[in-house]
Amino acid sequence: NTNGGGERVNVPARERLPSMLELKGICKRYVTQSFTQVALDNVSLAFRDNEFVAILGPSGSGKTTMLNVIGGLDHFDSGDLLIDGISTKDFRDRDWDAYRNNRIGFVFQSYNLIPHQTILENVELALTLTGVGHAERRQRAREASQLSGGQMQRVAIARALINDPEIVLADEPTGALDSTTSVQVMDLLKDVARDRLVIMVTHNPELAYQYATRIVNLADGKITDDSDPFDVADATRREAKPTRKTSMSFVTALGLSARNLMTKKGRTAMTA
Ligand code: ADP
């Protein structure tokens, strides 16, 4: 992980993990009265813990379904979603809740902001279920929203970031924006992706190629192209070899990561 200052810090707990997210043969159908629609057809895809992935594909190709499956918003029929190498097959509702609340930030195209609320309340809402006290909630929301410039999508990104999630999922975040604002939002997301996994669905190949580090194409619920596939088995084999020497003692590293976290929090608010 790189902190705001660009300095490298070893976080022992994460070093061993082969991949944060992996879809294995995911299938998902929508059954209606008249017909069955296959939304995801045997999708296998692994993500690195730090990359900016753009998902491209025509309307109806399964992009939103895939994002919702990854974020634990939608259940799948078969296959498996692995989180940190662990199967979610035995996940109960409370496990999915914890996963969504603690690790995922969502940015939706429609902004998903609840009307009749102030920007502050909107940002604050993201913290209400997480046990953060009211005073700190207000404080954190104020920091995040003051700097958002009043733009709705920026508020949505601020809201997605307020818990400092490891994974940010964005469904067509620029879909309703003009090109100037789109570029601003993409700059913001690129910054967000500096130290986490960002998966963004987009209709705009130009923006995808300009900003993302990896492009995945979907068609009819299948992956048709992946510009930079991640082979978990291969990565695990390489991780297993004792090639990397930890330059800091465990205690120093822990101290640094704690401080990093503090810095990161501040910077996340700044980013927002
Ligand atoms: P995309 O985001 O790429 O436009 P979606 O994931 O939204 O595609 O949809 C994939 C397919 O699943 C489409 O054919 C769509 O019509 C269908 N679908 C999505 N959601 C539902 C639903 N709730 N009920 C029935 N069909 C659905």
Ligand code: MG
């Ligand atoms: Mg969609």
